[in-house]
Amino acid sequence: MREVQWQVQEQFVFQPTLQKPISMKQLQVTPQFSEEMIEGHPKISGIYHVSMTCALSDEQMNAIELEDEQIVIDTIDLQGRDGYFEYAVPFHIEFPPEAAKAATVQVSDAHAVIEENGCITVIWDVQCMYEVEGIQREQQQVEKKQQETKKATVANNHVIQKAAQQEKQEVKNEQKSVKKQPVEPQMAKEENEQLEQHHQSSNDQEDAHEEKEVAQDEEDLSKVIPDDHVLSFFQQLADGTSKKSFIAR
Numbered sequence: 554m555r556e557v558q559w560q561v562q563e564q565f566v567f568q569p570t571l572q573k574p575i576s577m578k579q580l581q582v583t584p585q586f587s588e589e590m591i592e593g594h595p596k597i598s599g600i601y602h603v604s605m606t607c608a609l610s611d612e613q614m615n616a617i618e619l620e621d622e623q624i625v626i627d628t629i630d631l632q633g634r635d636g637y638f639e640y641a642v643p644f645h646i647e648f649p650p651e652a653a654k655a656a657t658v659q660v661s662d663a664h665a666v667i668e669e670n671g672c673i674t675v676i677w678d679v680q681c682m683y684e685v686e687g688i689q690r691e692q693q694q695v696e697k698k699q700q701e702t703k704k705a706t707v708a709n710n711h712v713i714q715k716a717a718q719q720e721k722q723e724v725k726n727e728q729k730s731v732k733k734q735p736v737e738p739q740m741a742k743e744e745n746e747q748l749e750q751h752h753q754s755s756n757d758q759e760d761a762h763e764e765k766e767v768a769q770d771e772e773d774l775s776k777v778i779p780d781d782h783v784l785s786f787f788q789q790l791a792d793g794t795s796k797k798s799f800i801a802r
């Protein structure tokens with residue numbers, strides 16, 4: 554889209570039979586136009602509708618020498634000490650070859666200057682926008698790319714969201730599994746306690762068996778080792794002083 558601007562200036566003069574304007578009270582400039590395509594390019598034709606209300610003096614306009622570009626106003630509508638008039642200024646706009654379509658024609662900053670002799674100069678700015686073929690295609694390509702990027706972003710966000718939901722579900726499943734696991738450690742604890750009790754029982758049995766064997770050995774030893782009476786007899790016998798016989802008990 555391209556924009557061009559220019560300024561329009563028109564001068565209005567009341568005929569001598571009318572009262573002389575001294576100040577502007579209201580001014581409006583409105584474009585009215587139609588568009589047509591000529592050899593594939595746009596062309597605009599229309600008018601600038603100028604409407605103005607100005608304060609009037611008691612004096613009539615003096616006859617002045619008109620210039621070629623001045624516009625003579627023959628009649629005005631009297632509204633007390635004010636006068637109202639309107640005029641249609643024709644215009645045509647031709648666009649460069651690269652123009653594809655005209656978009657808008659707008660008017661801004663309309664104002665008027667009234668000279669001492671009663672001549673009214675009206676000035677306004679015009680803005681016109683139009684589409685260019687190459688730029689239009691580029692704009693369409695940019696918009697298409699933006700749409701594709703938006704679709705890709707939406708798809709990517711959908712994949713990320715789905716993966717996040719799946720990961721969240723896996724975490725929930727793991728948490729449920731952890732809550733069920735404390736039963737197994739309890740069973741393992743009971744088995745360990747049973748094994749310890751069995752081991753302790755085996756140790757107790759072994760200790761009792763060892764104590765029994767030690768007692769048996771002491772009993773057998775007591776039978777073999779002679780008491781004091783026997784030892785005394787053996788001593789006397791060795792000395793050759795004993796004549797007694799020995800009966801083992």
